Amino acid sequence: MTINARDELMKYIPIADAIAQTFGKNCEVVLYDLTTSQSSVIYTTNNHVTGIENGHPFNHLLTQVLLSKNLQNDVAANYQIASNGKENVKSTSVLLRNTGGDAIGCLTINYDTEPLFQIQQFLSDIVVKENPLDLKKETEYNNVQEIAKTLIQQIIGESDVEKMDRRKKLEIVASMEEKGVFLIRGALETVADALQVSKVTIYSYLDEIRDRAEGN
Known part of the structure; x- marks a missing residue:
């Protein structure tokens, strides 16, 4: 029996959920079907981070992942995207291949780092910067x-x-x-x-x- 790409990609949903649950509400995980340019998003979790929804195309993956020089061993790590009004979203994408070696999907982790910048600013404001007590x-x-x-x-x-x-x-x-x-x-x-x-x-x-x- 031939298994189509979408059915094969569904097995990655528990992995997407595990990643999101591990890293919390600021971590969005998106699962793409690369065999179709339209309606390629087949699963999202914590999608308030970028606003990506099921049925969205994979347009941004073309330049930031598939055609990127940073793509090594099927992984494009730590690139930045701006989406849903947020400027500090750190992303990592992994190509998913079938048993024949064809790239059929992509799993992307989008992490909203804005709260971390706020914490950094908070710590910078309260830490003594000059004449530290010896x-x-x-x-x-x-x-x-x-x-x-x-x-x-x-x-x-x-x-x-x-x-x-x-x-x-x-x-x-x-x-x-x-x-x-x-x-x-x-x-x-x-x-x-x-x-x-x-x-x-x-x-x-x-x-x-x-x-x-x-x-x-």
Whole structure:
């Protein structure tokens, strides 16, 4: 008994369904009968991706698959199509042959990648892009006092404390206050030692700085 092409292609329907169910609603699978140019689409699943329906011709397959230089070993992989108002549809087509070796059909997977681009944009918006925190370096600190010392030294920098006048020391203490250095327990004593002044002097600096802030 001779089996016509369409009957032979129907056995691929479970494969089409399996692919679509595996990759979800954004994955459309289309089965074509290449023995007829008209009404060549014989089965679709998740056809909301491109809007292809049963009975459609295979016109676009001519250039993108059958005549494509990318067709290797009966597979044209990862080409892009725009259909149904969607610009980011990734497609792969496989030629289906009968026992005589004739290409009688084509199974095409169309995947809507637009949601992936949206996720990519979302991740790009929330990921820190500049000055990433060096966690390895942070683990070198054993306690908050060490962190305080590091901050204080960074603020003082290369300045010669012995030659520093009151105005400059007041400016440095103001910068430390702004950065929250004095919220760390023991920081005030450390700052006093670093600036070679008494704790009482640091208190007077802070009072002056806070009075100015309240005045503004």
